[in-house]
Amino acid sequence: MIRSAICEMLGITYPVFQGGMAWIADGKLAAAVSEGGGLGIIASGNAPGAYVREQIRIARGLTDKPIGVNIMLMSPYADDVAKVVLEEKVDVVTTGAGNPSKYMKDWLAAGIRVIPVVASVALAKLMTRLGASALIAEGGESGGHVGELTTMVLVPQIVDTTSLPVIAAGGIADGRGMAAAFMLGAQGVQMGTRFLSAVECSIHPVYKEKILKANDLCTMVTGKRLGHPVRSLRTPFARAYQKAEYGGMPDEELEALGTGALRLAVQEGDNERGCFLAGQIAAMVKQEQPAADIVREVCEQAEPILMGASKWVK
Numbered sequence: 001m002i003r004s005a006i007c008e009m010l011g012i013t014y015p016v017f018q019g020g021m022a023w024i025a026d027g028k029l030a031a032a033v034s035e036g037g038g039l040g041i042i043a044s045g046n047a048p049g050a051y052v053r054e055q056i057r058i059a060r061g062l063t064d065k066p067i068g069v070n071i072m073l074m075s076p077y078a079d080d081v082a083k084v085v086l087e088e089k090v091d092v093v094t095t096g097a098g099n100p101s102k103y104m105k106d107w108l109a110a111g112i113r114v115i116p117v118v119a120s121v122a123l124a125k126l127m128t129r130l131g132a133s134a135l136i137a138e139g140g141e142s143g144g145h146v147g148e149l150t151t152m153v154l155v156p157q158i159v160d161t162t163s164l165p166v167i168a169a170g171g172i173a174d175g176r177g178m179a180a181a182f183m184l185g186a187q188g189v190q191m192g193t194r195f196l197s198a199v200e201c202s203i204h205p206v207y208k209e210k211i212l213k214a215n216d217l218c219t220m221v222t223g224k225r226l227g228h229p230v231r232s233l234r235t236p237f238a239r240a241y242q243k244a245e246y247g248g249m250p251d252e253e254l255e256a257l258g259t260g261a262l263r264l265a266v267q268e269g270d271n272e273r274g275c276f277l278a279g280q281i282a283a284m285v286k287q288e289q290p291a292a293d294i295v296r297e298v299c300e301q302a303e304p305i306l307m308g309a310s311k312w313v314k
Contacts, residue, residue, distance in 0.1 A: 002299045004187035006134060006165045010092060010113060011066050013037030016295045017167055019192025020070020020094055021144065021277065022046065023266040024203055027058030029291065032200035034065040036292025041068040041094055049080035056088045066091035073098025074228070086110050094136060097145050097228065099123065104130050119147030119154065121161050128162045135162060136190055139170030143193050143279040146221060146231050152184070159185030173281040175301020182306060193279040198291040206269025207276055214282035226251060233276040237261055
């Protein structure tokens, strides 16, 4: 069975994190992943602290295994959620879309494991100095907010930069991806898009169907002009947004155009106005499965690949 230092650190069976997907990764999904031996993560997104508290308590009602909360640092409620995770004494906090430096001292003092998402060597160095427990190196193949570097390029550079365990994210959906991540020096993987097909994932059926029917060229990136690019499925909304982005629409109007689009996708399955976030590996997601089966399957696929890697070397 594949185990690594991150398993011992967090008290999990498998070195698999479920990504903190806004409007998607709720207490039910996080609990299912954690109960299955991985690390389930509740996404705060742009939600207020009261919502995050509710989801933490839902998860804890379903599992006694470690759970995490992802805080999107661009959120207007980030300060509020930062206090909630302290009060609820969550096991792990992951962060994205920003620098969590101002919160880390309090989180660490409370015994919370802080594992930031990093998309650059500079941020990895800073997080290491400030006492992070591990780092998530997320390549631009991932869904949602993305950086410039690919997972293949980013992970080894982050590994070379830090003494902390590194979790690889972006473009990973099966055991081959996990094996490749370990070969690059990672000690675990984070998957988001793969968990969109989980039985416990409560996205609208239209969203789930789009993932299961996706092809290799199904995603696109918008929002670069505003400084926070996002990868999503190619839908009428995404195409219209891209046209507006490069058609001279003022920044304020462009920001407003995207407001609420993810909720419309997740809750209503609105093909015309919804933004369906997904990574480039969406085409590799072929069936709906319980979250625990996804966690176990990926690790069971990776183990023989890693053990048999020597056959390629003469």
